[in-house]
Amino acid sequence: MLSKLLRAGALGAVTVVATSPPGHGAFAAASDYRFELAEARSAGPGKTDVTLRLVRASDGRPVPDAVIFQTRADMAPAGMPTMTGSVAAQPGQRPGTYRFVVETGMAGNWALALSAKVQGEPETVRATVTFSAAR
Numbered sequence: 065m066l067s068k069l070l071r072a073g074a075l076g077a078v079t080v081v082a083t084s085p086p087g088h089g090a091f092a093a094a095s096d097y098r099f100e101l102a103e104a105r106s107a108g109p110g111k112t113d114v115t116l117r118l119v120r121a122s123d124g125r126p127v128p129d130a131v132i133f134q135t136r137a138d139m140a141p142a143g144m145p146t147m148t149g150s151v152a153a154q155p156g157q158r159p160g161t162y163r164f165v166v167e168t169g170m171a172g173n174w175a176l177a178l179s180a181k182v183q184g185e186p187e188t189v190r191a192t193v194t195f196s197a198a199r
């Protein structure tokens with residue numbers, strides 16, 4: 065009986081998401097676009113050059129001209145969420161790639177979180193990408 069109720073509840077939740085207008089569902093933007101790590105390499109002591117690729121989730125095509133307006137880097141993946149590093153956006157090399165120099169004062173796994181405006185997408189795209197800093 066209980067499992068039947070739980071299953072009915074889960075189906076109800078799925079229905080709500082499915083009937084949201086395209087582009088206006090709570091998770092529409094997040095599922096339409098994806099930031100992927102293209103490269104992370106040392107840019108000198110305490111600095112890591114991070115290149116991300118923004119792709120359309122449906123076909124994997126690169127998405128150029130997104131405006132990144134919020135960034136944050138921290139060591140949450142290594143259990144140190146309060147250890148942060150500044151993030152400086154750099155000119156991207158290829159359309160659909162986005163480059164940053166992150167102050168990584170400690171070697172290990174870092175998370176780069178960002179908010180972006182994508183052309184033609186009313187919702188803000190938010191993503192967190194994990195990368196490894198050598199030092």
Ligand SMILES: [Cu+2]
Pocket residue numbers: 139142144147170172
């Ligand atoms: Cu740390």
